[in-house]
Amino acid sequence: MPYIKEERKETISVEGDWDIGGSTTWKDSTLLQGYAQGLKEKRIIGSLCPGCGKVIVPPRNICGRCHRKMDEKVVVSDIGTVTCFVISAPFAKGKMQVLGMDPVETGLVGEGERVISVYVKLDGADSNIDTELIGAKPEEVYVGMRVKAVWAKERQGKLSDLEAVEPLRD
Amino acid sequence: MRNVAIIGCGQTKHSARRRDVNLAEMVGDAVWNALEDAQVTPQEVDAFTVGNMQGFGGVAQPEQWLGDWIGAAGKPVLRVATGGSTGGCVAQAAFYAVASGLYDIAVATAWEKHSDSKEPGATTGLSHVALGNTINMINCGLSFKHLLSMTLVGAAAGVACYQAMYYMYRSGSRVEHLDMVAAKDRRNAAKNKYAHLQWPGCTPEDIAKTEWVAYPFRYGHICPASDGASAMVLACEDIARKRCKKPVWIKGLAAYSDEENQIMSEGAGGIGILDASQQIGATMSAIKAYRMAGIRDPQKEIDVAEIYQPFPNQELIFAERLGLFDEGTAWRALEKGETDINGRMPCDPSGGVNATNAIGSSALQRILECALQIMGKAEEHQVPKEVHNAVATGWGGATNYIAVTVLGDSPY
């Protein structure tokens, strides 16, 4: 090993758990619920700032820049541009757990698959959404790539209705 | 407002597992080292500021346990927690305590003991940062696959991945430059006896051989989770001049929040209008702190920088935000060796956060390391030039909060 290693005495440990689970009550976001409802109709909703004219997707109620209320909702395109991307290391069984589940074991990703996570600026929006890019190999993705939304077949008014984005091919 | 100086510094050895001590003993070690360095008795200290990343290490009110271990029994103790920038804010709080005239001598101490947490992700701590937003999204039918793609590498590393990609795209730099930063920091750390990841003679090629975490990051790019603590003694001008041969003056400071680039901000909303590499909070903090310090041209007047860089791209981004290099050129300076320990603008001669990350302590260590450079006490990692002014950063909150501190060998 190239790193300098150092031996140190280990004293015994006292163990304990913090149960932060149980049932927790959260104030629900009507804004995000409204956004999710829009997805059912393949409408991606953002909010328009009357001060700076920026459109933020998903909507928010106060502009972070000019602190004006953003009551007006607008619909943006489901086509947009990749502004940034990150590619996961190949997934493998037993390598990682998310919410106590193994993504490979549950069949969500294949053994050795690399997931491409992208930030997309939808046409008509000024902010990015984060989603997954499918239908493209890791070496094919680039900043500026045009992509379009992939919709769930049966949409239920949930965030999962907007499944991912895929390269826009004409 | 009174002038305030750092008159003593103390640290513990940082490593992955400080199982030889408990939390109070570890923090006590750092404080006692600082008091000894400053030649100040605990009875002389008027007030304490303390902090670590909220929830990490599983001690809810650590200041209550620590009190009589750090000399704070019966004295005012203020706890500050701003995520990764905690240490910077703890030091700034101690500055306010003395500058205001309320207290003459204050001790600032910050720490983290990651190994006390069973999960590497320090579940409770991260819950403080992101749980509300995530639950909100799950309520609205977030798919597991989406959650998975959001958490490719998790936590701050996930944000930093995007940050690195944005920066590389904008500046024209490449993954090779991340290798170069990480290798430099591990080499520097090998000269710092308190540092964690010490790799003498580490080369960019060594880093490039490590496995991918998520493109563009390899294992070799990413900071460790360290156990350790650091502490400083701050004093007003009269006492500093009497007690210390070479007091280090806190000349300027500021801490700004850059709300616009938060991921999953209000209502799990967008990634914001600004990209993650813009870090306007750093620019705003730097402008304010330099103005207070009377620094007009940081490229000429700053001699060394200690930048909070758990991920190597951040050293480049923040160096530019601090005005040490022109926009988009820090990587060219890196190529020329200007950020090396013996370069024109040494960045993180201590190895920085990239080599040692006891989260709460990390931002305080940046200020402490600047102080050591100005005092000339950095031993093996002392930069081989005169140091008059130095700048330190901290990065934290929900990745949006920046604390900048400017230090100098004279208060003016």
Add this chain to the structure above:
Amino acid sequence: MSSQSEIVLTKVPVPLVAGFQWSVGELMEKFIKALADRKIWGVKCPECGYVYVPPRWRCGKCYAKLGEENLTELSGKGILLSYATAYVELDGAGSFKDLSEPKPIGAIKLEGADSTLFMPLGEVKPEELKEGMKVEVVWREEPKGELADIKYFKPAKR
């Protein structure tokens, strides 16, 4: 789409448990291991004479450095300074549940010690508890060198 003024409160089960393993340090480790031999170690400050149990390496009163050489053995007998009795406990789901038997907890000053231990009290009815009464340690049948070796304290026999 629900209206803006309407606030919906949702209960979400969050499967999150954070596990911890706090390292105890060298003097505390000595204390815990000695419990296996039914011994209670304290430490006496050489400067101010204050006796701490469990032991620690820095005096919290005068800040003198303490070490192994200052360890001192304490008897398992002491005085009850104060007490409280629990009739309910947390049920793990955000509420309380009744205990089948009340659980008294005492603040105990061991003979020769200056600091206070907080320990469960047993073999005693809550109404019999009195400040200043003498108590003594009850060990687990086969002590293993764990904190749980001290089962509880009970009123001392005259």
